[in-house]
Amino acid sequence: MVKQNKVLSLDIETSDMLVSVFRLGKQVVRSEQIVDDWRLLCYTAKWLGNKKIIYDEARTEKTEKFILKKLWKLLDEADIIITQNGTIFDAKRINARLIYYGFTPPSPYKHYDLLTLTRRVADFTSHSQAYLTHKLKVKHRKLLHEKFAGRRLWMEIRKGNKNAWREMKAYNIDDVLGMEELYYIFRSWAPNYFPKVYDMTDEEYECGTCGYEGKMREGEPRKAKKFKYRQHTCPACGSWQPGRKVK
Ligand SMILES: [Zn+2]
Numbered sequence: 209m210v211k212q213n214k215v216l217s218l219d220i221e222t223s224d225m226l227v228s229v230f231r232l233g234k235q236v237v238r239s240e241q242i243v244d245d246w247r248l249l250c251y252t253a254k255w256l257g258n259k260k261i262i263y264d265e266a267r268t269e270k271t272e273k274f275i276l277k278k279l280w281k282l283l284d285e286a287d288i289i290i291t292q293n294g295t296i297f298d299a300k301r302i303n304a305r306l307i308y309y310g311f312t313p314p315s316p317y318k319h320y321d322l323l324t325l326t327r328r329v330a331d332f333t334s335h336s337q338a339y340l341t342h343k344l345k346v347k348h349r350k351l352l353h354e355k356f357a358g359r360r361l362w363m364e365i366r367k368g369n370k371n372a373w374r375e376m377k378a379y380n381i382d383d384v385l386g387m388e389e390l391y392y393i394f395r396s397w398a399p400n401y402f403p404k405v406y407d408m409t410d411e412e413y414e415c416g417t418c419g420y421e422g423k424m425r426e427g428e429p430r431k432a433k434k435f436k437y438r439q440h441t442c443p444a445c446g447s448w449q450p451g452r453k454v455k
Contacts, residue, residue, distance in 0.1 A: 210406040210414045210421055213287035215256035215320075217391070219383045220298045221249045221376060224362040247272050248305050249365060250376060252384040253282050256290070256391075256405065261381055267373065273309050280306060284314035288403045292337045292387050293323040318403035322390055329397045341386045344393060348386035351379050396447035411440060411449050420444035 226244035227237050250265035262282070266272040279302065283289070291298045299319060306313075326335045333339065338350040353361045353375050361379075364372035395405075395417050404416035414421055424440035427448070440449040 210408055210416070210419045212257065212406055212419060213403075214285055215288045215290060215405055216282055216286040216317075217254045217256060217290045217384050217388050218251065218282075218294065218298060219291065219380060219387065220251040220302060221380050222246045222301055223249050223365065224359070226366075248276060248279075248301070250380055251275070251279055252380045253279070254384050254388065256388070261384070263377060263381055265373065265377065267368065272305065276302075276305055276309060276311070280311055280314050283317060286317045288318045288320050288405065290320045290322065290387065290391055292383070292390075293321065295319050295321045295324065320391070320398075320403050320405075322387060322394065325394050325398055325402060326390070328399060329394070337383065337386060337390070340390055344390070346386060346389035346393070348382050348389060350386055351382050353379050396442070396445040398447070400448075400450055408449075415442035415445060415447065416449060417447035418442060418445035424449060 223246050225242055225246050227241045228243050229235065229237065229241065247269055248266060250263065253262040254260065264275040264278055266275045283302070289299070303313075322337075323335055326332065326340065332343065336350075338352075341349040355375050356364050356369075356372050361372055361375060365376060398417065406414070406416045406419040408414040408416045412424055415424065420442050422443065425443055427439040427441060429436045429438045441447070442449065
């Protein structure tokens with residue numbers, strides 16, 4: 209029997225920083241020029257296979273610790289998290305804020321970073337979520353938060369503009385939904401070192417990528433140094449499962 213791991217799709221938004229400068233244009237901004245550092249603004253999380261969207265926001269810094277506590281619990285529960293560039297950004301930014309507030313680490317989770325995956329397997333013109341969701345014509349194409357174009361959204365958030373917060377929420381939720389659509393497109397392309405969403409007990413009859421239960425299609429035997437092995441492909445999602453020794 210295959211068992212689905214607890215997989216959390218996750219995306220966070222952080223605030224901008226306020227810095228003190230004497231002029232515009234290219235320059236080095238040092239840490240002593242920070243007037244107001246960044247913080248966690250909001251996050252959207254969704255358990256894979258569950259329709260419920262979990263969204264939380266901290267409109268002021270006072271409530272940031274409170275939403276971090278809820279996020280910590282989700283991370284603690286997760287076996288795997290799916291993100292777009294989260295190994296570099298989301299997970300580390302969350303950790304920075306958790307450490308700042310004195311949290312202990314949530315239980316370890318595996319990371320399924322879609323940016324790493326898409327870059328690993330394909331050469332698209334761009335691997336940004338905005339590009340890929342439009343190019344692959346998924347339902348949730350990255351929003352452009354047109355009411356507050358570009359940086360203005362973050363500047364209005366800083367002022368506490370309610371409409372900007374509404375826009376941020378829509379943007380954050382849509383990011384997770386679009387990311388999940390990309391996950392379903394790319395999952396069968398994931399190399400074997402990517403986390404398996406399903407735990408398998410029988411590689412010949414179970415798919416670790418999509419959870420399909422049934423006979424896998426057998427590939428041709430291949431020679432390794434000391435033995436022959438045979439790989440299997442899933443008839444439902446097309447992913448290749450790890451090779452098995454052929455006697
Ligand atoms: Zn499959």
